[in-house]
Amino acid sequence: MPEPLIKIEGLYKLFGNKPASVMPLVHEGRSKDDILAETGHTLGLKDINLTINKGEIFVIMGLSGSGKSTLIRHFNRLIDPTEGVIKVDNIDVMKLSSKELEQFRRHKMSMVFQRFGLMPHRTVLENVGYGLSIQGKSKAEWTAKATEWLETVGLAGYEAQYPAQLSGGQQQRVGLARALCTDAEILLMDEAFSALDPLIRSEMQDQLIELQDKLHKTIIFITHDLDEALRLGDRIAILKDGEMVQQGTPDDILLNPATDYVEAFVKDVNRARALTVETVMKPPSRRITADTIAEALVQMKAIKGDYGYYVNADGYQGVVTQDALEACSDDSQKMSNKVWEDMPGISPDAMLESVIPETLEGKYPLPVVDEDGNLKGELSRSNLAGVLGGGSAENDAGKKSVIEAKQ
Amino acid sequence: MADSSWLTKFPQMDRVDLVEIRKGLDSAYRDFSREYGEVIESVFDPLLMFLVWFEKLLLTTPWWIIIVAVAALVYLVSRSWKLSLGVVVSFLAIGYFGMWEDTMRTLSIITVCTLMAIGLGIPIGIVMARSDKARSVITPMLDIMQTMPAFVYLIPVVMLLGIGKIPGVIAVIIYAIPPVIRLTNLGIRLVDSEVMEAATAYGANPTQRLFGVQLPLAMPTIMAGINQTIMMALSMVVIASMIGVKGLGQPVLKSITNQYFTLGLFNGLAIVALAIIFDRVSQAYAKRTQRHMQGIENA
Numbered sequence: 001m002p003e004p005l006i007k008i009e010g011l012y013k014l015f016g017n018k019p020a021s022v023m024p025l026v027h028e029g030r031s032k033d034d035i036l037a038e039t040g041h042t043l044g045l046k047d048i049n050l051t052i053n054k055g056e057i058f059v060i061m062g063l064s065g066s067g068k069s070t071l072i073r074h075f076n077r078l079i080d081p082t083e084g085v086i087k088v089d090n091i092d093v094m095k096l097s098s099k100e101l102e103q104f105r106r107h108k109m110s111m112v113f114q115r116f117g118l119m120p121h122r123t124v125l126e127n128v129g130y131g132l133s134i135q136g137k138s139k140a141e142w143t144a145k146a147t148e149w150l151e152t153v154g155l156a157g158y159e160a161q162y163p164a165q166l167s168g169g170q171q172q173r174v175g176l177a178r179a180l181c182t183d184a185e186i187l188l189m190d191e192a193f194s195a196l197d198p199l200i201r202s203e204m205q206d207q208l209i210e211l212q213d214k215l216h217k218t219i220i221f222i223t224h225d226l227d228e229a230l231r232l233g234d235r236i237a238i239l240k241d242g243e244m245v246q247q248g249t250p251d252d253i254l255l256n257p258a259t260d261y262v263e264a265f266v267k268d269v270n271r272a273r274a275l276t277v278e279t280v281m282k283p284p285s286r287r288i289t290a291d292t293i294a295e296a297l298v299q300m301k302a303i304k305g306d307y308g309y310y311v312n313a314d315g316y317q318g319v320v321t322q323d324a325l326e327a328c329s330d331d332s333q334k335m336s337n338k339v340w341e342d343m344p345g346i347s348p349d350a351m352l353e354s355v356i357p358e359t360l361e362g363k364y365p366l367p368v369v370d371e372d373g374n375l376k377g378e379l380s381r382s383n384l385a386g387v388l389g390g391g392s393a394e395n396d397a398g399k400k401s402v403i404e405a406k407q
Numbered sequence: 408m409a410d411s412s413w414l415t416k417f418p419q420m421d422r423v424d425l426v427e428i429r430k431g432l433d434s435a436y437r438d439f440s441r442e443y444g445e446v447i448e449s450v451f452d453p454l455l456m457f458l459v460w461f462e463k464l465l466l467t468t469p470w471w472i473i474i475v476a477v478a479a480l481v482y483l484v485s486r487s488w489k490l491s492l493g494v495v496v497s498f499l500a501i502g503y504f505g506m507w508e509d510t511m512r513t514l515s516i517i518t519v520c521t522l523m524a525i526g527l528g529i530p531i532g533i534v535m536a537r538s539d540k541a542r543s544v545i546t547p548m549l550d551i552m553q554t555m556p557a558f559v560y561l562i563p564v565v566m567l568l569g570i571g572k573i574p575g576v577i578a579v580i581i582y583a584i585p586p587v588i589r590l591t592n593l594g595i596r597l598v599d600s601e602v603m604e605a606a607t608a609y610g611a612n613p614t615q616r617l618f619g620v621q622l623p624l625a626m627p628t629i630m631a632g633i634n635q636t637i638m639m640a641l642s643m644v645v646i647a648s649m650i651g652v653k654g655l656g657q658p659v660l661k662s663i664t665n666q667y668f669t670l671g672l673f674n675g676l677a678i679v680a681l682a683i684i685f686d687r688v689s690q691a692y693a694k695r696t697q698r699h700m701q702g703i704e705n706a
Contacts (some may be wrong), residue, residue, distance in 0.1 A: 076608055106610030117605035121623045121697075131609040134619070182609070 002053035005218050006075065006186070011048040011084030013070055013242075016041030019082045032241055044070045045242045048084070057212060057219045059233035061226060067242040068222045069114075072190050075220060076109045077101060088186070106135050110179035114191035116171045118163040124174050125150065125159035131182035142181075149177040153207070169200035176208075180215070187219045194223065205231055226265055230254070230274040238262055251279045270353075271388055277355060278348035280387050281368045281377035287311055288320055293339065294331040296320065307364050310340045315373025319343040319364055345369030348376050352384065359384050440567045451573045458519055458572050465511040473511070474498050481684075485691030493687075497680040506655065506677050513644055513654035514681065520576055520640045521685075524584040525633055532591025532629075533617065542592065549585040557582055557646050565650055575652035583640040590632025594625025630693035637685045644678055655681075 014022055014035075022041045025034075032043045045067045052058045062068040073079040074086060077093060086093040088108060096104055110131060111117075118127050126133070128150055129142035150156055153173040163171055172192060179187055193201045205228065212219065223229050229236050230250040237247045238261075246258040254274055257263035288308035290296035300308055306322040318340035328339065345367040346355050359366055365380035465473065474495055482491040501510050535542045560581055564574040598621050606620045622629070648656025655674045662671030 073604075078604055078607060102610045102612055104610075105608060109608070111605065111608040113601050113605060115601050117599075117601040119602055119605070119620060119624075130606075134606075134609060134611045134615050178609075188608075 002056070004051045005054040005089060006050070006052040006220075007085070007087040008048055008050040008074070009085040009087075011045055011071075011074060011086070012082045013044040013067070013074070013079065014041050014082045015044050023083060043242055045074075045081070048244055050237065050244075050247070052218060052220065054218055055216045056234040057221055057232050059221045059223060059229040059236045060239060061223055061229045061236055062239035063224055065241070066239040068224075068239050069190055070242075071239065072188050072220060072222050075186070075188055076105050076111065106131065106182065108184055109186040109188055110182050110184040111188040111190065112172070112175045112179045112192040114194055116163070116168075116175045116195075118171055118174055118178075120163055122162075123159065124155065124161050124163065124166070127163060127174055128177045128181050130178055131184075135182075145181055146177070149181045150174075152180070152211075153177045168196050169204065172196060172204060173207075176204075180211070185218060187217045189219060189221045191222050191224065193228065194225070201228070208232065226269055227274070230269065238265070250274060251276075255279070272353035272356065273351060275352050275387065276348065277346055277350045277352060277368055277379055278376070280352060280383055281348070281379045282365075282383060284309065284367075284375045284377050286378065287375060291334060292331070293325055293328050293333050293335065296335060296339075297322075297325050297331075300325065309367045309375055309378070310335065311375050316345055316367060316369045316375045319367070343367065345375070346379065347371075352388065355379065356384065436563065436566065440563075444567055444569075448568055448573070451568070454519075454576070455571075455573050458516065458576065461519060462512055462515040465515050466508060470502055470507060481688050484695075485688055486695060487691055490687055490691060494684050497684065501677050501680060504673055504677075506658075506674060509653070509655045509658060509674070510677055510681065513641075513656070513678070516572065516576065516579070516647070516652060516654060517637070517640050517644070517681070517685075520579040520583065521633075521637050523576070524580050524587055524636050524640065527580070528584045528587035528632070528636065529591050529629065532588045532632075533595065533622075535588065535592040536595035536621075545588070549588060552581050553585045557643065561646070561650055570651040572652060574650050575647040578650070579640050579643045579647055582643050583636045586635035586639065587629070587632040590628050590635070591625065594628030594632075595621045597628065598624045627693060627697055630689065634686060634689050634693075637689065638682055641678055641682045641685070 012023065012026060014026065016022065016039065019041060022035060022039045025039065026043060026046065030038075032046075035041055035043055048071060050058075060068050060071060070079060074081055075088070075093075077086075077096075081094070084094075088104075091104070093101075093104065119130065122130065125143065125146050129146035132142035132145060133139070147156075147159065150159060153176055155170060155173050155177065158166065158170065158174075163174065166174065172195075175192070179189075193204050196204060208219075209232065221229075221232055223232075230253075233250055235247065235249055236253050238245045238253065240261050246253060246262050248256075253262065254266055254269065254271065257266050286303050286305060286308040288296050288299050288303075288310045289312070290299050296308075296310075300306070300320075300322050308320055310317045310320045312335070317337070320335075320340045324339055324341070343362070343364070343366075346358065346369070348368050348370055355366065359379055359381055365378040365383075367375055368377040368379055370376050468476075477498065478491045478495050481494050482488070485491075498510075501507060531545065535545050557578060561574070561578050564577050568574045568577075602620060602624065603616065606616050611619060644652075644654060644656040645659050646656070648654065648660050655678050658674040659671050659678075661667065662674070
């Protein structure tokens with residue numbers, strides 16, 4: 001059961017001289033452009049409601065100007081909202097005094113910045129230990145911890161360098177180590193990998209996923225890159241012009257875009273890399289569970305076809321064909337591995353990309369089998385073509401089958 | 408006829424009124440200075456004592472100890488043998504040409520003025536960087552300080568405190584302090600906002616942000632301001648000598664009135680030598696403390 005850690009309710013942010021006096025206009029539902037023209041105030045965020053669970057990677061995605069960087073700065077109140085409630089671990093962040101807020105920032109959250117935000121006059125080690133050093137920890141203590149984290153991100157040996165002496169990717173590793181060094185439960189990542197070149201970016205994504213498997217932090221990740229969002233996110237929220245357009249799991253967003261805007265976004269995504277077998281497969285309808293050949297033949301008739309997947313008490317065994325069953329001389333014979341053909345199943349968690357060759361080459365749709373050997377579904381060529389072939393709306397058939405499979 | 412004279416002649420205030428205003432202001436200020444002059448003077452007494460003590464120290468210490476001490480200080484700050492050697496050579500030349508005492512007097516007053524200008528200027532610059540309101544008040548004041556001819560603000564200072572070291576110091580500081588204030592403000596305002604955000608996001612309090620991030624990162628700019636302040640203080644030496652500040656300025660003043668070209672030139676060159684020493688040493692120090700910038704140059 002997911003445990004909510006951060007809650008944002010009815011968050012509004014107006015930029016301008018007298019935001020409070022303009023709020024009534026916002027509540028009247030006037031558009032962003034109207035408000036700007038009439039009052040000179042920019043509506044940065046409008047009625048944002050979010051719940052972020054413990055231990056998940058929550059991605060906030062949007063193009064530049066969508067308010068995503070403004071939103072992430074509300075979590076630790078680098079920016080104060082005009083209206084709204086921010087609760088972290090049941091602490092109302094808006095009610096903290098400036099001293100309490102400092103403590104909250106020191107222990108609860110840490111942040112990684114797009115342009116790294118490293119202090120150029122401090123060495124790499126001093127940068128990593130910065131959070132602990134301002135907490136008043138002794139030098140020995142933060143040095144030890146910072147050294148450890150530098151090693152974890154793969155930068156051992158760079159302790160005495162200055163940030164300007166490192167490459168972009170290395171600098172962001174320092175940024176990441178600095179964020180992890182305070183042991184804060186929540187990690188805010190503001191376009192953390194956007195300034196890096198593609199190869200380094202995907203390396204950093206891998207590293208983040210790997211670290212997250214060990215650390216189970218709650219990560220709020222901002223990005224403008226949907227591929228990155230789909231890759232990292234347990235859940236994704238899409239922002240447009242300061243409004244939340246859609247919230248959901250990556251599959252949800254890909255397969256059921258809520259608006260044209262999201263759909264346009266999703267269109268160019270490489271679905272083979274973003275979707276798993278589980279989301280595309282059909283429920284298993286060709287299950288053969290009989291003990292004897294005769295019973296198997298009966299079951300085969302019932303499922304209308306000339307093949308089936310044989311499952312016994314030990315789970316999925318292989319594929320049986322009508323021809324093979326009929327070729328047996330004795331009907332009362334028990335099912336045995338001479339009757340079924342060996343056909344390896346694919347994992348429901350596998351990315352579609354990785355199973356394309358098998359799907360295309362196989363004589364039959366591929367059986368989807370989980371770790372315990374249970375037959376979960378089957379993946380046919382037409383399934384695959386349906387999802388990968390069309391955009392989203394154009395290919396209704398493929399989409400429908402996918403949705404059915406999910407239900 | 409009489410009615411249209413304002414077209415050809417500026418409709419000026421009545422002479423009598425103008426004289427009244429002048430007299431009124433002058434006598435009011437005179438009364439003020441008679442009334443409070445001594446009190447204000449006594450406020451500056453500790454500074455005066457320090458100035459006298461410091462000057463005496465430089466004058467009574469044997470010349471070779473001073474040269475060794477200065478050379479050592481220069482080396483400590485700049486870590487450059489060449490610079491230290493240059494300083495020794497120029498001090499020897501100054502002494503050889505008979506300007507040792509005047510140079511020591513100038514050195515003492517300039518050192519004190521610069522230290523005071525830095526001590527006052529950096530905090531004012533910090534205040535200015537923190538509040539736009541403070542900036543909008545201080546900026547025009549700095550403009551006035553930099554453009555008002557030095558002689559003009561010398562008058563009230565002399566009226567209030569008489570002739571001597573303290574009015575000289577005040578005049579020099581008024582003239583020389585604007586760059587360090589302006590550049591402290593500028594340097595802090597130019598600190599990368601993401602770095603500041605990072606400090607805030609990790610829970611740094613305002614003091615930690617100021618001393619841990621803003622001042623260190625603004626240091627190159629602040630050092631440029633300090634450098635300018637030193638140069639401007641030195642350029643005030645001659646004017647300060649008009650109100651009785653002893654030192655290299657007085658021979659220059661004497662040379663102007665008596666047309667002694669060579670005397671003026673020598674003393675002028677001694678001022679230049681001091682200026683160059685201050686400049687190079689402060690710059691070498693700034694460069695050495697900003698080692699982290701080296702990476703940027705290499706990259």
